[in-house]
Amino acid sequence: xxxxxxxxxxxxxxxxxxxxxxPLACIVAQTDEGLxxxxxxxxxxxxxxxxxxxAAANDMHRLIATGQEVLTIFRGxxxxxxxxxxxxxxxxxxxxxxxNYQVVxxxxxxxxxxxxxxxRAAVALLTRDHERxxxxxxxxxxxxxxxxxxxxxLDGIVxxxxxxxxxxxxxxxxxxxxxxxxxxxxxxxxxxxxxxLAAEMENRLPKPA
Amino acid sequence: xxxxxxxxxxxxxxxxxxxxxxPLACIVAQTDEGLxxxxxxxxxxxxxxxxxxxAAANDMHRLIATGQEVLTIFRGxxxxxxxxxxxxxxxxxxxxxxxNYQVVxxxxxxxxxxxxxxxRAAVALLTRDHERxxxxxxxxxxxxxxxxxxxxxLDGIVxxxxxxxxxxxxxxxxxxxxxxxxxxxxxxxxxxxxxxLAAEMENRLPKPA
Numbered sequence: 001x002x003x004x005x006x007x008x009x010x011x012x013x014x015x016x017x018x019x020x021x022x023p024l025a026c027i028v029a030q031t032d033e034g035l036x037x038x039x040x041x042x043x044x045x046x047x048x049x050x051x052x053x054x055a056a057a058n059d060m061h062r063l064i065a066t067g068q069e070v071l072t073i074f075r076g077x078x079x080x081x082x083x084x085x086x087x088x089x090x091x092x093x094x095x096x097x098x099x100n101y102q103v104v105x106x107x108x109x110x111x112x113x114x115x116x117x118x119x120r121a122a123v124a125l126l127t128r129d130h131e132r133x134x135x136x137x138x139x140x141x142x143x144x145x146x147x148x149x150x151x152x153x154l155d156g157i158v159x160x161x162x163x164x165x166x167x168x169x170x171x172x173x174x175x176x177x178x179x180x181x182x183x184x185x186x187x188x189x190x191x192x193x194x195x196x197l198a199a200e201m202e203n204r205l206p207k208p209a
Numbered sequence: 210x211x212x213x214x215x216x217x218x219x220x221x222x223x224x225x226x227x228x229x230x231x232p233l234a235c236i237v238a239q240t241d242e243g244l245x246x247x248x249x250x251x252x253x254x255x256x257x258x259x260x261x262x263x264a265a266a267n268d269m270h271r272l273i274a275t276g277q278e279v280l281t282i283f284r285g286x287x288x289x290x291x292x293x294x295x296x297x298x299x300x301x302x303x304x305x306x307x308x309n310y311q312v313v314x315x316x317x318x319x320x321x322x323x324x325x326x327x328x329r330a331a332v333a334l335l336t337r338d339h340e341r342x343x344x345x346x347x348x349x350x351x352x353x354x355x356x357x358x359x360x361x362x363l364d365g366i367v368x369x370x371x372x373x374x375x376x377x378x379x380x381x382x383x384x385x386x387x388x389x390x391x392x393x394x395x396x397x398x399x400x401x402x403x404x405x406l407a408a409e410m411e412n413r414l415p416k417p418a
Contacts, residue, residue, distance in 0.1 A: 001247055002267035024287045024308055028246065028280070030239040034316075035280040037237065038210055041289070041308050058211035071237070071244040075284070078233045080250070080339040083349045094358045097336055097349065099233055099250050107243070127306055130289040134401055140292045140306065149303045192343055 001105055001168055006176045009102070009169035018104050018169065019044060019074040023130075025052075026073040027110070027162075031063040042072065042162075043126050050106065050162040053122045061112045061158045070110045072162060076102030077197040081174065085188025086181040095181075100172050100189070100197060107166040113159040122159040173201045210314050210377055215385045218311070218378035227313050227378065228253060228283040232339075234261075235282040236319070236371075240272040251281065251371075252335050259315065259371040262331045270321045270367045279319045281371060285311035286406035290383065294397025295390040304390075309381050309398070309406060316375040322368040331368040382410045 009015060019025075025042045028035065038060050042052045050072060054060060064070065078101035089095045113119065124142060131139035142150055174185040182201070189198040218224060228234075228251075237246045247269050251261045259281060263269060273279065287310035298304045322328065333351060340348035351359055383394040391410070398407040 028237050153305050
């Protein structure tokens, strides 16, 4: 990924926030059948591994060798940024369109797990995380489902983890603009309905003393 | 990509709609330096080619040979779907969490163009498309910028097109659920603030006679 220094994201809290806010990652691998990609919700375990599971019918666990390096892509909000958003455009017209976005690229070796323990752990971790966000105290739990049904579901999946070797993250958020154009880009994006992206940019405004 | 038959998206209008609504595509390639990915806004030309441009400083046009096949991924809205959303959960509890999303994978050979004509055409096509959406009659045009500045900007980019060989699209939108659970998933996602994804699902409800 091309990352000019001013867009390189090195804040580990921010990188974590991007991956947690957009857990549906795209896992890419080179295989004997060419490039393949699958979108899969992932969770970052306390030890740093990425945890997930796929349908047993998903060929990725047959096409990708255990231990092979894959590229995992998390992606935040994005939007087109018009030159019209910059107040200084009216003065000198020296602006062109661009696109703002945040992405996190993770390189690491994937390992597939076929044992019941690993599969239960992966499902439990992911479920707990998402249910807590969506349903709070009414969170669905694996134990809510009948034992035979849950076992059947677990039999239909394969768990995996990715041992992170390298992270490359990019926050392209107009932070290279002068303050008035930066604020203009925020307003413009708000006007175009991109509130979440604009909020991400507002977080980078200098805090009032 | 793993696509069970009930999630295979074959509606060409829908595939076009996904790519137009989420033009920031992820272009993936296998190179001598391993897997690389770059997020780049793309436009589908009338002849079907995907058109884009990158910074000349972006190594992808050096790492990827002209004519090499790349995988281009467009991604629509996505969200976690809780078992709690399904009314039938209360009856039999035979549900597990899942994730809804739409993605379009495009395989095709990329060709880079270094001539001024191709670069101007790529910028003009993309700019016109996005400015029309964002600014309507007040659309920014390349001609708004001073000639020397625009030339400098064009000198800093490389244009490319992708000749589409194969498209594989997936609409994972709970359409395999029974009608009451499908409607429940829509309501649940609306309740969780995923209105755009819910609207995409509502479009698949049977129309009243």
